[in-house]
Amino acid sequence: MKKLTILLIIMTLVVSSVILIVNHQTNQGLLNNSNTNHMNSNSSISNIVNQNKKPSKNLTKQVEKTKDKQITSKSSDQAKKSKNIVITIDPGHQMYANIEQEPVAPGSLETKYKATVGSRGIVTRKPEYAITLEASKMLQKKLKKKGYQVFLTRKSNDVDLSNRDRAEIANKHKSALFIRVHADGAENSNAKGFSIIAPSKNNPNTKNVFENSQKASKKIVQQVGKEFPLYQNGLSYRADLSGFNWSKVPVILLELGYVTNPAEDRNLSNKKYLDKLTTSIAKGVGNYLHENQK
Ligand SMILES: [Zn+2]
Incomplete structure (x- = not known):
């Protein structure tokens, strides 16, 4: 009976640390993603201005951004650049x-x-x-x-x-x-x-x-x-x-x-x-x- 309790505790610990690791990695991915966006945005002054105007987005929204969307925003950035x-x-x-x-x-x-x-x-x-x-x-x-x-x-x-x-x-x-x-x-x-x-x-x-x-x-x-x-x-x-x-x-x-x-x-x-x-x-x-x- 004692052995079973100890085993259960160990299993609970293992499972929860696995969950923690997975969570951490996902967040890490999100952070990287937002960093990349930030660097792209830094490439033009107009973007910095725009970024400052925008309310800060939460991480969930950031991850919703697909690559396609990034390409579209890049070409519209180009147009904004020309306009300036x-x-x-x-x-x-x-x-x-x-x-x-x-x-x-x-x-x-x-x-x-x-x-x-x-x-x-x-x-x-x-x-x-x-x-x-x-x-x-x-x-x-x-x-x-x-x-x-x-x-x-x-x-x-x-x-x-x-x-x-x-x-x-x-x-x-x-x-x-x-x-x-x-x-x-x-x-x-x-x-x-x-x-x-x-x-x-x-x-x-x-x-x-x-x-x-x-x-x-x-x-x-x-x-x-x-x-x-x-x-x-x-x-x-x-x-x-x-x-x-x-x-x-x-x-x-x-x-x-x-x-x-x-x-x-x-x-x-x-x-x-x-x-x-x-x-x-x-x-x-x-x-x-x-x-x-x-
Ligand atoms: Zn002349």
Whole structure:
């Protein structure tokens, strides 16, 4: 009889410790699971914000999350990330020049005109400010479709915005990229092709944005070069542009093509051509931003 009681006690002890071990392991699994979620969430700031907003979930809810659900939430995270990325596009020039002077850089004694009209199509006679506005609106639409928040510095041609004003609009929006849209002109009417101007390496005014501006330029040139002719290698650098020097965010200037080249001038006034070109540019911008947000 005594032996049986002892045996029963031992069995009860064994069974309860088995239950304890199983419970412990399950909890451990739950904790690991929530840790993984936490680490995934940490990969983006927007997620941290979202996570802080959410009421804390209990462990049971955490375990209900299937892998599928995690994948879905990851792709919607991607969309949220894009929505938090701001791009500012500046359609170059304006209908009326403003020949007042402004410093070419913060603290600089050197000055330049506040705004100019730009060049004009050699065949179409279309002004550059009109071409840049059309192209910028198209580009805005395409980048919005990719999920980015996109601002234009101007929506009409009859404005008065200096190059400094335009850069400050991009700064105010804390833009991930400030895209200035222009068309080129040259004395040699054979000159043609798309190119990008980026801030120079040794310019103290753009020291902080040089690297990302260059990365963005290269990505876009790489993409556009697949479908369109490039002017030379498609990339050059300048330190004398007010629109660069006043920019505190990565900044690039697109030269869509040469309005002094008859064929290219016609192309830049052709909606289909401009549509295809801006699609390619938007792809390049997307490639840069996608890579940079990882
Ligand atoms: Zn221009």
